[in-house]
Amino acid sequence: MKKIISIILLVLMIFIGCEKKIEKSIEVVSREYRAIWSEDYNFDTPILIDNLSDLKNFIEEHPEQFANENKFLEDYNEEFFKSKLIYIFIKSESSGSNNISAKGVKIEGDKLTLIINREVSEIGTADMAAWICLFEVNRSDIKDIKTVGYEIIEKN
Template sequence: MKRILASLAAVVVLTAFLSGCVQKEPAGENIVFTGVIEQINDSSILVSTTDDVSFDKASVSYADNMEGLDFNLIIGQMVKLTILPQIAESYPVQVKAVKIELVSEPALSDPEHPNFTASFFRADSYSNNSQEYIMANAENADKLIISSARHLPVFLIDDAAALNDFISAGSEHYQFDVEYGEDGSFADAVKKYDDSFFAENRLLIVYVQEPSGSIRHEIKDVAINDGTLMVTVGRKVPEVGTDDMADWFIVLEFSKVATAKCTGWDAVAE
């Protein structure tokens, strides 16, 4: 009988050893700690701990009774986790969360500020479908419908053929060949951008519609953050102005090297 009991005990120990994961006895109370999200999986997250706990990393799965999240999980967030007392001893330890709360969002990296040259051209609309044309072709069309900021449509031009297509199609809606003031027409001004220019440079064209032709613009900032180049356009609004609508096309020149990592293009009015 003793031999049978000893054999059973050996089997239990061997099974626990082969599983590679021994459960700590429940402490009776849930454990609370903070951590930074390093990885997000379908049913778990990997966090590195920032509190003085007995482990430095944890694979956190979701308990059946976990409270619903009121935020989206993002790598780099600091979160406060309430977990069940059972901790599976592996590396990283495996735990189950009953509550995850947001402490802080990921820190943003310092933005880059590429050099640029800007030119401003007025070219008013004469088509009833001009806004549809803008919405259909803007790089940032998804940000133009509903937003807390006033996003401005932008158009990325990487070669002379694309510029010619933009002028040709846009001329059906805007007076690209009409001269306003001393700057000449928009169509004439952009003829200087040829294949030689586009070999090392690109254009970003920002469209602005104003309720008065007296309003002017300036570029307040250009920054690249997390792969998106953002242009901030300042508006110079006089105390007294005309009541005519005005459409403006702001042409910004950038080096392709300086903007090589950009995957998004956007603009906002300040």
């Protein structure tokens, strides 16, 4: 009798959707830069860039703090966006001494999570910093994604 009840419960769990979501990591190219800080930026929200024009506009609206132009734009062209896209994450920091870096992504079920490293300096400065993290993702890897979130890993 206990075996029958156990089997019924197992079958119900499968049909109800209680099965464990499978997490997978995918290979991505990630990069980051420190932008000129602005309170108008869309902080802490993943932004999808799926064409070269939108990427150029984003870079123009979020210029690098220590250079006239982002040299990595040379790596992107229309061909790139045929098979890939970019998710961007903007993180505001109250100290320019803190460091933000794009680590990678993971997929769990139909959710894509951007993984960001945050290193807090022991002695900070009093200047605001805006860090831009870019995650290049293959379109085929995320065809079933319905939501995009982020996870910040604190390092001290």
